[in-house]
Amino acid sequence: MPTSETNEFFHGSVGVVQTNIVTFESLTLEGGETITPLEIAYETYGTLNDKKDNAILVCHALSGDAHAAGFHEGDKRPGWWDYYIGPGKAFDTNRYFIISSNVIGGCKGSSGPLSFNGKTGKPFQSTFPFVSIGDMVNAQEKLIRHFGIHKLFAVAGGSMGGMQALQWSVAYPDRLKNCIVMASSSEHSAQQIAFNEVGRQAILSDPNWNQGLYTQEKRPSKGLALARMMGHITYLSDEMMREKFGRKPPKGNIQSTDFAVGSYLIYQGESFVDRFDANSYIYVTKALDHFSLGTGKELTKVLSKVRCRFLVIAYTSDWLYPPYQSEEIVKSLEVNAVPVSFIELNNPAGHDSFLLPSEEQDSILRDFLSATDEGGFF
């Protein structure tokens, strides 16, 4: 593996990595059904220490996967959180053992609609059972136990990853020391469900949909691309779109639009189809929409179980997961006297801000993790 000293390209990078798959006997879902066998795709960076107390689980967002940092063989672009994971970075692989796993219900190696159903000899597709955020977390817990880790140093994630982190703190209060929730929410608002519903309806209305039992040759690609275009609008901000595209004419060879923002979205939609499965999109967005720890007093009651320190980060320009939702989580934690720091960063990039490089974000993640050794209220 190239080191940061020998190769400029890999400076501050974990280098070349690969996704592994671990198989467990089964997982019983919250809905009562069982996934047999349970497969989890994961990557790790850094080294687990002898005491096994330096592990950080990073949880990915809707379209993410186990590949959070470094490069796969031949890749030009690194994993989704490479800005923050690596030697000397905020999630310092010289200090911490980072684990990233693909969620169940996804389509990047973990059990999901593309998994093979032993009974029928075909992929499950839309016959795969409903998966919740709680189920995703229970699957991750099996993976953590597989490493012999009892207590995670931290669980961190943005957007859907933030929901998983929050769920971890409630479902396994004694199994994590620190919880980092970024650009997230304790439950989806009607508006967030609405955006996801439009995406799902786009897929459902594709002529190739066939109740989810489509062939890989004839997939509901147009519908999935539309769903992604819709989603992508919500990940950006007005300011960023204005700066990046304005009213400029289309770029490249996409001629079916009059504007640059249109060609950009069409490109995003088309390339998404190559790397994501329409059924998974439906499963994962439904998991998001059904996740609910409540709001107000309800949320305060649920969060009374937590036993870890919290860092909550919101972004002023995030209109998909507006800061008030983060503040709701923070207030409920504060009422429970949970040690929590909350910051609203003024990054212009909208919901996607948590993925992008930012000096403030880097320093706050780094310092929050470093400071933890001195202990908190618990």
Place this chain on the structure above:
Amino acid sequence: MNIHTNEALGLDLKNRPDISYIANLIKPGERVLDLGCGYGELMLILKNKGVRVQGIEKDDKCIIQCVKKSLYVHHGDIDDGLKHHLDHSFDFVILNQTIQQTLNPGDIIKECLRIGKQVIIVFPNFSHWQIRTSILLSGKTPVTDLMPFHWYDTPNLHYLSGKDFEDFCEFERIKILHKAFFNRTRQIKLFPNLFATLALFVIRA
């Protein structure tokens, strides 16, 4: 640049008599809410003493420094960020040179009295003799060490003296438990409303 904090003003909080006074009032294990906690210097002193302290601060640069110090801070505005706290859920609520910068000080003090069993409130004393003479002689809004701002760039929205605050407490039937007056280096006991730059009150509902 943030000019509204003690760090920026170059004040050494550890040797400040008002800060030691506050630190002596609070016992290890007690819960404290510091409103407008700035860079968290007071919180750090209290935390090192074993006090369970959390803060609220408007400025994101301050929050980043607080996290660096392993302190817990809520990024928000105290003018609208206190409602969720339960009655008497803190042993102390601290308003350390914050109250003169809030929009509705009366409402905030009442809210603090609801949340805290006791409230510690510290503010620049506007009736200090230098301020009095400055207005008298120059006829201009005073610019002093403790309030080093012009009328157009000041974070201070309200100007009050120790006497003003006592009148307020009497009118609102708020009980004053302790009061103390300070300048930069020591406690002032003689004619404090004239000679003190800072006024400190400990009150309860």
